[in-house]
Amino acid sequence: MTILALWVLGAAAAGVNQGSVKTLVDSCGFFPQLSADGQWLLYSPTDATSLMLKNLSTGQVTTVADKNYPGFDAIIGGDGKVYYVTQQRKKNGLVYRTAHCYDPSTGKSQVVLKPQHGRVQPLHASYGVVINGERQVYRSGNSVGAYCYTRGTSLVVVDATGNSRTLEPVKRSNGYLWASLSPDGKKILFEAASRGLFVCDLNGRIIGNLGEFLMPSWYNDEYIIAMSNAGNTRTNGSRIWLLSVDGETCKPITPKDERAVQPMVADGKVVYTVQYSGEVKQMELDIAPAVLPTVPRDKGVVEKLKNAPKKDIPRVFINPGHGGHDSDDRHVPTWVIGVQDTMHYYESNSNLTKGLALEEILRDKGYETAMSRHTNTTEDDLDLFEIVSLAANSGADIFFSIHSNATGIAKRVNFPLGLYRGWDGQPAVEGSLQLSNAVMKHAATNKLAVWTHEERSRGDWSFYTNWGYRVGLGVLRYNKLPGMLSEGSFHDYLPERERLLNDSYCWLEAWNQSLGIDDYFSLSKKFKKGVIAGTVRWEDLTRQDNDTILFGDDELRTVNGALLRLYNSRGALNRIFTTDDLDNGVFVFTNLPPDKYKLELYYGDNKLYNTVKVNVKRNQTSYKNLMLRQDQKPKKH
Numbered sequence: 001m002t003i004l005a006l007w008v009l010g011a012a013a014a015g016v017n018q019g020s021v022k023t024l025v026d027s028c029g030f031f032p033q034l035s036a037d038g039q040w041l042l043y044s045p046t047d048a049t050s051l052m053l054k055n056l057s058t059g060q061v062t063t064v065a066d067k068n069y070p071g072f073d074a075i076i077g078g079d080g081k082v083y084y085v086t087q088q089r090k091k092n093g094l095v096y097r098t099a100h101c102y103d104p105s106t107g108k109s110q111v112v113l114k115p116q117h118g119r120v121q122p123l124h125a126s127y128g129v130v131i132n133g134e135r136q137v138y139r140s141g142n143s144v145g146a147y148c149y150t151r152g153t154s155l156v157v158v159d160a161t162g163n164s165r166t167l168e169p170v171k172r173s174n175g176y177l178w179a180s181l182s183p184d185g186k187k188i189l190f191e192a193a194s195r196g197l198f199v200c201d202l203n204g205r206i207i208g209n210l211g212e213f214l215m216p217s218w219y220n221d222e223y224i225i226a227m228s229n230a231g232n233t234r235t236n237g238s239r240i241w242l243l244s245v246d247g248e249t250c251k252p253i254t255p256k257d258e259r260a261v262q263p264m265v266a267d268g269k270v271v272y273t274v275q276y277s278g279e280v281k282q283m284e285l286d287i288a289p290a291v292l293p294t295v296p297r298d299k300g301v302v303e304k305l306k307n308a309p310k311k312d313i314p315r316v317f318i319n320p321g322h323g324g325h326d327s328d329d330r331h332v333p334t335w336v337i338g339v340q341d342t343m344h345y346y347e348s349n350s351n352l353t354k355g356l357a358l359e360e361i362l363r364d365k366g367y368e369t370a371m372s373r374h375t376n377t378t379e380d381d382l383d384l385f386e387i388v389s390l391a392a393n394s395g396a397d398i399f400f401s402i403h404s405n406a407t408g409i410a411k412r413v414n415f416p417l418g419l420y421r422g423w424d425g426q427p428a429v430e431g432s433l434q435l436s437n438a439v440m441k442h443a444a445t446n447k448l449a450v451w452t453h454e455e456r457s458r459g460d461w462s463f464y465t466n467w468g469y470r471v472g473l474g475v476l477r478y479n480k481l482p483g484m485l486s487e488g489s490f491h492d493y494l495p496e497r498e499r500l501l502n503d504s505y506c507w508l509e510a511w512n513q514s515l516g517i518d519d520y521f522s523l524s525k526k527f528k529k530g531v532i533a534g535t536v537r538w539e540d541l542t543r544q545d546n547d548t549i550l551f552g553d554d555e556l557r558t559v560n561g562a563l564l565r566l567y568n569s570r571g572a573l574n575r576i577f578t579t580d581d582l583d584n585g586v587f588v589f590t591n592l593p594p595d596k597y598k599l600e601l602y603y604g605d606n607k608l609y610n611t612v613k614v615n616v617k618r619n620q621t622s623y624k625n626l627m628l629r630q631d632q633k634p635k636k637h
């Protein structure tokens with residue numbers, strides 16, 4: 001260890017100069033970015049609708065942009081210019097993103113990358129800025145030096161000559177985020193969603209495992225600033241932390257109750273936001289800051305990528321809610337008559353079953369998808385900042401979060417609820433209300449469920465008004481994709497929970513979601529296959545669960561072990577479905593070509609009780625609920 005390193009460590013141990021904390025912006029200062037010289041602060045309000053630049057010497061605030069959601073992912077380059085991305089949703093639902101450069105010395109903005117589909121992300125490079133698109137890339141000069149970025153489960157390093165390499169330093173991650181090169185260009189700092197913060201060398205060899213922290217920035221080549229978030233199992237609370245690559249330093253530098261988030265470092269200063277209020281604070285540390293090279297003010301260059309996709313394909317980011325059977329998951333032990341045992345309903349399970357089904361259905365229909373989890377472990381319970389950042393990174397056209405609902409009180413209801421960010425009827429991000437309405441419309445057509453109320457779409461700011469002004473759901477909070485959270489039904493209503501224990505029922509919910517998504521992207525007429533779904537119930541056998549509130553046909557016992565045979569119009573047996581033992585009577589036939597089908601209901605010793613006709617239309621669900629009577633005589637066949 002050199003003398004210099006000892007001095008740095010000693011200084012870190014001396015701690016933070018708390019006296020130097022000051023407020024830079026009183027409110028609405030989310031995702032603060034400080035310029036390399038510490039003179040300018042960039043930030044945006046909680047709905048990303050504008051981008052503000054404050055001159056910290058004069059106190060003057062300028063609106064850089066106020067159209068098409070310029071906030072959240074903007075940066076100030078080493079050249080002192082502001083780089084930001086706006087988005088526009090076309091009639092067909094596709095989102096096109098445009099990159100801009102604003103020069104504070106002239107007060108003028110110019111478009112540097114024309115609208116393109118997919119992810120468009122401003123990044124710091126060693127000697128400039130790169131705006132990374134999937135079709136076109138902008139560089140602030142001819143030689144911007146090295147940089148790195150993340151895309152899905154890839155960490156990509158681009159060297160000074162423009163050669164890129166894909167690294168996979170951490171296995172089993174739900175995606176990489178927030179990658180940056182150290183000031184000396186020798187190390188990469190990144191977060192592996194669900195796994196934590198890591199430092200690796202340029203070959204992807206892990207040098208440091210820093211724990212469950214988010215949104216990291218290099219302070220210098222040895223020290224890192226990052227945040228923990230409320231709900232984080234290790235740190236329990238939203239705070240800013242000082243970490244060292246060698247793991248020796250790991251301590252919070254903001255008070256426990258301040259709810260500090262979104263840290264960023266420049267000029268030896270740490271800026272961060274206070275959650276909800278958006279107050280921006282700045283803190284100085286007793287540690288030597290990084291010495292950064294001077295970045296030239298160059299003429300930018302645009303490169304068209306040769307291997308860019310030919311077509312713009314709708315892209316959906318799917319977020320199956322919760323993860324693992326702990327913390328915030330909702331677990332309801334359920335006595336099931338059919339198996340004479342207690343089954344364990346977990347919302348994380350049915351959310352994942354629906355999510356995996358939706359992913360497969362959408363891919364079959366030709367959509368592109370990205371997803372926040374594919375398994376259901378404790379590590380899959382991602383932080384809300386991770387989910388939002390993975391969604392942004394995916395370059396998706398919509399964000400779609402899958403949940404089920406519960407009243408939380410003794411009252412029982414059952415209806416589909418779509419939540420989007422914003423006020424009722426006034427979504428924070430344009431398109432979200434259309435998406436929610438389209439998905440809820442199809443959810444409510446589900447005739448297997450007994451609905452107590454009509455479906456509805458609500459703005460989360462109005463719905464959770466007691467949480468505070470414009471607080472709303474965490475997973476929608478910093479999301480500027482058109483998006484929604486689907487509370488498909490109420491799992492604390494017993495018959496609905498019994499249905500949600502059935503994977504085919506979860507599949508049906510996902511299928512109906514896909515119909516809403518097709519409507520949203522004006523693609524409904526494009527797809528050919530249809531679905532038949534229904535339940536089998538005992539017409540003359542009511543449920544005897546004394547302490548359970550039941551509605552409509554849910555008062556009837558369902559038929560476990562009913563056999564359904566489906567024949568097409570040529571009389572060929574298409575498929576067989578047997579209802580399960582979990583007291584739901586659910587049957588679902590998927591992927592059916594449009595046709596006039598014959599559905600036969602068998603029960604007991606392969607005895608035929610009923611034959612019905614079902615018409616399948618393209619890209620629709622045909623419902624057929626069937627009844628049996630205990631005294632019913634089987635038909636001859």
Ligand SMILES: [Zn+2]
Nearest residue numbers: 321347403404
């Ligand atoms: Zn949930």
